[in-house]
Amino acid sequence: MDVRTARQWVDTMEPRLAGFIADGDRRRTLLLRLYQEAGLAGLAPELVLAVVEVESAFRADAVSSAGAVGLMQIMPFWIHELGLPADDLEDPWRNLRYGCTILAHYLAMEQGDLTRALARYNGSLGETWYPERVMSAWQSRWHVPRSASDVTVR
Template sequence: MGPASWWRCALLALLLVTPAAHSALSQLPQAPEPELRALLQRTVAESESFQDRFDAEVWLLDMSTRLQRYVPRADDRLTLLRLVHREASKAGLKPDLVLALIHAESRFDRFAISSVGAQGMMQVMPFWKAELGRPQDNLTDNATNLRYGCTILSYYLKKENGDLSRALARYNGSLGKNEYPARVIGIWQDIWYVKP
């Protein structure tokens, strides 16, 4: 029995015991799509993103100033920002959008764990490690978490033909609801957005 099946059975048993467990059942991850699994396998197996040194300095300084209230140490901020820029760029995402998603998901806490078990800054579900045959991956490692999270969001954005609200809802497991996408987009526009 795979991890997703096990969780479904466990929550179904809870559902029979407590009515409150019904809402938890709707939060269960769906079986991953084979195309997304293959994309994650390729991306996770790969291991810089700025084309121009001046652009790098401007972006890093701007974002470091914005990030300071969440990540106090300058070297930690710059390390994180380089990782975000690299992984977002590899996945074809705007780095400032990824910062907004991280802000919404974990407020930049690499050790964050959600009520359904999602881990790290981008709140990646641990079943992905088993799906990819990579049980050794540490989802609290920022580089690993960003690689997984950016790949997943990019996949959903392509699947939804560029519809950011629907892609964010898929990422969050709330397709059909607007609260989560509106929150991420609001944070992006209010705090992290960078004009092209």
């Protein structure tokens, strides 16, 4: 990870996150970790921000009626697939690692088709409402212009 680029990205995104997280130090820490996890998974960090916004509105303690947990709303069965029984999905860093890994897996499975990958992530394959919500959040709040080759996967 290029530290200078990461810091510039955090500086760009930090004011945009203020409406969700009041504490500046917490915002910066989350953004830096999200940038790192997205990069490890080969994802655009802005895409991950959009997923987190739609899934949990940046609430690490969010739990859905279906039982999905944390920032990226990870279903507990993923612990058995990817991790260790002691993994805590409410831990924001662990949750980001799981979520980015899962989304990258679905992108690979769908050969880069972001709409289908996002629908799989949400468990709504065949529907477009969820991918549309994520794409809307990405374009309206988190978008940073890049070259066309850097849109979804790095």
